[in-house]
Every structure is written in structure tokens, then in C-alpha cells.
Amino acid sequence: MNSKERKKIEEELKDLLREKGLKITQQRLIVLRVLAENRGKHLTAEEIYRETCGILPGIGLATVYRTIQLLTQLELVDRINLDDGFVRYEIGDLEEKSAGHHRHHHLICINCGKIMPFEHDLLDNLECSVTDTTGFIIRDHEVKFYGYCAGCAKKLKLN
Amino acid sequence: MNSKERKKIEEELKDLLREKGLKITQQRLIVLRVLAENRGKHLTAEEIYRETCGILPGIGLATVYRTIQLLTQLELVDRINLDDGFVRYEIGDLEEKSAGHHRHHHLICINCGKIMPFEHDLLDNLECSVTDTTGFIIRDHEVKFYGYCAGCAKKLKLN
DNA sequence: TTTGGTGCAAAATTTTTGCAGGCTA
């Protein structure tokens, strides 16, 4: 994420905080910045904490937890669970959001652990079809595919 | 799940245990039975423990955890994470498995909390398309749709 | 009899909460 995008999401956070009568604090800006600088890395709470410590030594782990929770509620950050025992967090995409899409999806390599995002139009069809057959109105989704990434598939001669 | 199906999955477990030189114990059969009797209920470890206590008082929580882990490894049980802070477990479907499908998907109502399973062919198309474009070879998947079930949608006049 | 399994309790992990003091608006 470049500095212009970072600035934009920072303004977004400030606006949201003001709107709700909450305070703009160093800690909140720093946690957001760490997530912005690590887009696509899927950090755990502990990892976010370690990063923020480098910027603001003395910040408390509890504050990090509280801030992550807040950012998730404000829909600036997505919570991801890769079933490896850790809850992970990733900054949302403003473009994606304004285009009406919700969170993107993940390909998780069960050999090397690499996590790749992907977007797909076919999912829209799937959603329509689900609503048609069940009457269920979809607001958000989470899709995870577990398997072998192209590199590992080649190495393991799976194709 | 009827008694014939329960018997079948119990035999499946016994075969798998023998195959691996593991022992067939009361505890293992009981945990499997509890999961079989609560198909579609998505029980937490604690809930499974409470149920097993009714059948075999004195069973240890640690044993329940160890057994769930074993059953998951044997692919008789699926682990589900609904992001509500609990890891849940559900018995797998032998038919589904032998038909080459992997675990099914969940519609989660964000109003009443109801969880509905669904199967869909469109997902196969999606998988093929993902593999074609990225080279990622899919072995398993997990799909969750969050939204409003038909009942809640009606009540809330969302449609 | 041998080996793996169980129950218990303690430990390890991750996350939340209470509270006194500090900072934002």
C-alpha cells in the first residue's frame, strides 16, 4: 500500500471516529498504519503488537486487542481465520468496498503455507443462485480453498 | 441420523482404528455417537463433553479434546469455525465423501444465528476456474455466507 | 503382557476486563 492510500484510509478512520464521538489517538493511528503497511500479510494480534512496539514502545497488548476490535467494527479491517489456531487481521480495500464487493477470498497452500487472495465473478452467480433457491439474503461471505499452490504442485509433481 | 447410519459410521471408525493399530475404546465410540446424534448442530468441544458425560460420567474433558482431534484427522468429523469465538465440530457425511465431494457449506443468519448447510454445483465450476487461472490445485474448501435466513428476511421486511 | 488410552491437574495460549492514571476534545 502506497503512502497516498495510507493517508486516505487514515482520514477514513479519523472521520469515522469523529462521527461516533470517539477519540483520535496515537495508538489507533499506529495500529491502522501497521495493518496498512502489511497488506496481504494476514497478521495475528501478537504480530501486530510486536510491530506497533517498534513504533511506540510501551503500547499495551490490551490496547492492540481493543483497537483491532474497533477497526473491525468500523469495517476498516477484516478478521480471517485460517484454522491454524490464530485469528488474523487484514486491512480492507477501500476500492473494493466502494464497488460494493465484500471481502476477498483466500487460497491456502497446505504444503508451504502461502496465502494468496483472489477475486472471482463466479461467486456472484453462486450468491444469486443461493438466494433464489433458499431465500437466504447474503450480506457477506468468506471463502477458503485449501490445496497446493502452483509452485508446490510443480515441486510435488501433482500436475 | 438414523441408527443404521450410526452403525455404519461406527464400523468405519473401528476399521480405521484397527488399520492404524489404535485401540477401540468406549470413549471414542461415545464421542462419535454424540456427534452422530447431533448432526447439523455444530457442537463445541464443551457441548460434546457435556453430552458424553450423560452417557459415561467421569469421562475427562482432555479425552474429549484428544478424541475430537483424532476423529478430525481420520476425516470422520469436520472442524467448523463460525467466528463466534468457538471452534465447532460436525460429523461428516459418508455419502458425500464417497461421491468425491468435500465438506459442505454454511449459511449463517446474522439475525437469529441459525446455521443451514447447502451444497452447490456452481462451486465446482468456481474451483475449475480458479485452478485454470492460478494453477492452484484445490483439495478442500470452506465457504460461509453471512446474511439473513428466509424467515428473518421476511420478519425484517428485507425482500 | 504390552502398548496405547484415560483422567486428573497443571500449564500454556489467547483474549478480555477492572482500575487508576493520562490524554483528547
Next chain:
DNA sequence: TAGCCTGCAAAAATTTTGCACCAAA
């Protein structure tokens, strides 16, 4: 200044592990 926010430490909650005893094969 008023009230929200923070850091710290303790507590909670969930899951794992060590160990002595027990049970299946």
C-alpha cells in the same frame, strides 16, 4: 474540565500436556 483511552496486571476461557494408572488386544 469531562469523559474516553491507555497500560498494567489479573482473570477468563479454551486447549494442550505430563504423569500415574487402566484397559484393549
